[in-house]
Amino acid sequence: MFSGSIPALVTPFGPDGAFVESAYRDFIEWQIAEGSSGLVPCGTTGEAATLSADEHYTAVRVCVEQAKGRVPVIAGAGSNDTRVAMQNIQAAKDAGADAALMVPPYYNRPNQEGIFRHFEAVANSCDLPIVLYNVPGRTVTDMAVETIARIAKAFPSVVGIKDATGIIQRASAQRIACGPDFCQLSGNDDMALAFNASGGVGCISVTANVAPRLCAEFQAACADEDYTLALDLQDRLFGLHTALFTDASPGPVKYALSVLKSAWPMALRLPMTPPGEASRAAVDAGLRTAGLIQ
Structure with missing residues (x-):
């Protein structure tokens, strides 16, 4: 159902902290034109934790409207409150999203039975x-x-999972446990090559915000089992994968976009702050290695 390079979209905020719908639409249009095979609004990279419910639902609706069915939209909808998660997934469906991306309850720290019951309630509600x-x-x-x-x-x-555990053998274990048709998407750009070789079919990506075409080409090479090309693209992107996490995300991502797209509003909402000097230097170096700037 889902595969390839799927950016976990940043959310554009103006200097006053307000959501800038026009910039979001432009960003989505660029992502599709560059070859992204899906879109994730209101995920971690989209600073969903700082969005009000109305802003969250608006961002999902705008994403669906702008995508116009050209690529699937997987709307961030998780919550540590099962009732809120049920509201979020229904709102995502009402907005026309193709799927919901759902974390298990955070902060509460439920046991495995609690996790199962949470998803039981959510799945049965929508x-x-x-x-x-x-x-x-x-x-x-x-x-x-x-x-x-x-x-x-x-x-x-x-239907699937975004695996951001950082444990590469999970791809094999989950494939065996859930079957080969269970859609596995990497949540770590730097591990996507090994993840795909182990049965994954794509990545919900941070780096694709900045380098959508290269990430799409990398995922296409993996799908074609052209691992020579995939490894070459991995080498080209690896420095950027690493640099985008040299400070609290999505600070480095928004900094990178400000370098590439200076006119786009890429402010952060507190408690997120701009990346430090060392992080900015690492991002600049990653952009140069990827061939995105001189």
Whole structure:
């Protein structure tokens, strides 16, 4: 259902902190023109944690409207409150999204049974396809492979996972547990090559915000099993993959976009702050290695 390079979209904010819809539409149009195969509004990189419910739903709606069915939209919809997650997924469906990206409850730290019951309630409340999002570095809640398989087998609307555990062998374990048709997307750009070789079919990407064409070409090479080309593109992008996490994300991503697209409003909302000097220098070097600036 989903594959290739799928950017976890940044959300453009003006100097006053307001969401800038026109810039978001321009950004989405550029992403599609550059070859991105899907879009994720209101994910971690989109600073969803700082969006009001109305802003969140507006951003999803705008993304769906601008995409016009050309690529699928997987709307960020997770919450640590099961009732809010149910509201979010219904709002994503009402906006016309193709799927919802759902983290397990963060901060609360439920056990594996609590995680299962959370997704049971969400899946039973709405038939929109769900892509699980396992990112224990942020949620402090790791979905065990056995729990993922239990959820996937119990609820047909759960169609895949964005795996940001940083544990590359999870791709093989989840493929065996959930079956080869369970859609596995990497959540780590720097691991996408090995992840795809282990059964993944794409990446929900941070770097694709900045280098959408190169990321799309990389994913196409993996799909074609042209690992010579994929490795060459990996080498070209690796410095940028690394640089974009040299300070709190999405600070470095928005800095990189300000270098490439100076007219776009790329302010951050507190508590996120601009990246430091060392991070900016690393981003500049990554952009040069990727061939995006001189």
